[in-house]
Amino acid sequence: MSDSAYKNMWENLNLDIEAHDGLLEVLGKFYGDIYMSQEGRLKGMEYLDFVLSEVHGLRIKELMDAKEAGRKIIGTFCVFVPEELSLAVDAIQVGLCAGADAGTEAAETVVPRNTCALIKSFIGFKMAKICPYTESCDLIIGETTCDGKKKAYEAFGEMAPMHIMEVPQRKEESDRVLWKSEVIRLKDELEKLTGKTITAESLKKGIKITNDKRRALQRLNKLRAAKPTPISGRDVLLINQVSFYDDPIRFTQSINALCDQIDERIANNEGIVAENTPRLMLSGCPMAVPNWKLPYIIESSGAVVVAEESCIGTRNSRDLVDETGETVEEMINAICDRYMKIDCACFTPNNERMDNIKELAEQADVDGVIHYSLMFCQPYTHEAFKVEKTLASESIPMLSIETDYSMEDVEQLKTRVEAFVEMIS
């Protein structure tokens, strides 16, 4: 995956080349073990293999070229940041959530040790200078979705250009007012950064592009639920992960092409696993690249993941922005409405999430649910109790897992997951 042709580019981005090589090596090895070893993969996955093999190469080159041409790069950590707005000022939005145990020691000098791995990772990536995306950004948008992030952005903001959106914690009318003012504040900030004004036309286009991406993912999520499932959970997870940093139009096309192949598979009644393989849903915290530990353990324990209730999953694609708005004001309202439907665990109460989980479990006809939360993640670890209760009322068994990015608990996780699979088979 490492390529000397890109070395100059990385140096210009001020990456720590040695540490970065180390990261690429780990990423490449993981990828080989976890993805390339799968049998009977769809041809369309080659596109994703390519995207991933070029994750720090070609895609960064594209970003650099775009910057050269005057476009801005916006980094985000959360699905609350409306990509529609970035697109409307002709900027490129990339997701930065980091999923590897890197730079942790450095991170622990600015955030407490009992902070979730995701936060430590994005800070670690920055401090260790190993993430070309972080280094490419002209502006990084943070959001106040949990105390950990909220406070971590104070430290992070000293190292990178940041704008923070306040995400409300309830869904009352006053919260929507707050959220709308935050969306408008972001709009102003983006206009200032790019020198471009958002027009009805540019915003409409932004909404269309983002919705198309979501529609492609919705299509994929529907198809994966077929019996036997035509695609592995790992591959769908990867697709969802890639949706955060690839070019949205290219991504949409490729996923639709992949879905055409899946249609064929389904027509031929072909599955990636045998029809009687236990079907699981993963639910909970987002899994940023290359956090593939748990999905890999699940799928090597004789089960298959057929649904993801997560921000790297259906939470990101379930709802569309209404496309009928004609004025900027109408469209901003539509955007606000759509984003207020996000059922992140940061809300209180958050009963929509329970309804959505029930619905998804039913649609995908799962035999069980694995609830995943990152260690020290208050919002999701709390909700695990509620989710379990909700599922119990539907007689769907659930296993609750709390872990981080380290490998020290792999054996215990295997035992747990295998026992859960035995239990539901």
Add this chain to the structure above:
Amino acid sequence: MIAGIDIGSRSMELVLLNRDETNNEVVLERRLPTTFDPAAQLKIILEGIAPEIISATGYGRKLVTEELCGVPSVSLTEIKAYALGVSHLFPEARTILDIGGQDTKAISLMKNGKVAKFEMNDRCAAGTGKFLEHLATVFQIPIEDFGNYALEGDQPLMINSMCTVFAETEATSLMAQGKNPRDIALGLHGSIVRRTTNMLHRVGLNEPLVFAGGVANNPCVINMLTHSLKISPSVPERPDMVGALGAALHGKNLLKIS
């Protein structure tokens, strides 16, 4: 014949069952320390027997392969193995507590003996056999006698830490204060029991409760558990063989089906 083998962090056990459908009597039992070379120990434990199938459980279950043992092999988790083993010995059992060398598990069973829910300790060895073993060495008492030693105490001293290392610090500082070491030992047993009762309540403690795994040989833990739960657990005659027995039963079931 069918071999069930349980490779734990500390010891490995073997149970041999007849192929006879109506008779599940144990033909042979063996036990060896796992050591740092479990593959070699595995060979030793299998010496002189020729089972049709080996069914392996425990931490080292993946170690048992056809290549290594020369016979077909299957594996299952300790959770399922204990469920099978316990249900065989106590058909009425509804909850299992298994404290082994490195793991503690609470399992609730459905009426048909299938696993309904389970809990397992996470990464550290708090509240497991390892915890007792380590502290027994601090007291310079053989692990087999540690339970009886603690039972001689009458005022359990509170040990707050679940962490093996911190618990040792607490115990030694109590010793330095001149407290009765038997009371300290009693306190240490109490801390294991507190932790496991929490786990049992999380899976929904239904009676009858069966206590298995190596630590079920410890009379002090049994005693304190009975006291705090107000339930007296049934303890198999050889609590550390239950995993291997369950594995063997699993192997036998598979042979029946095929």
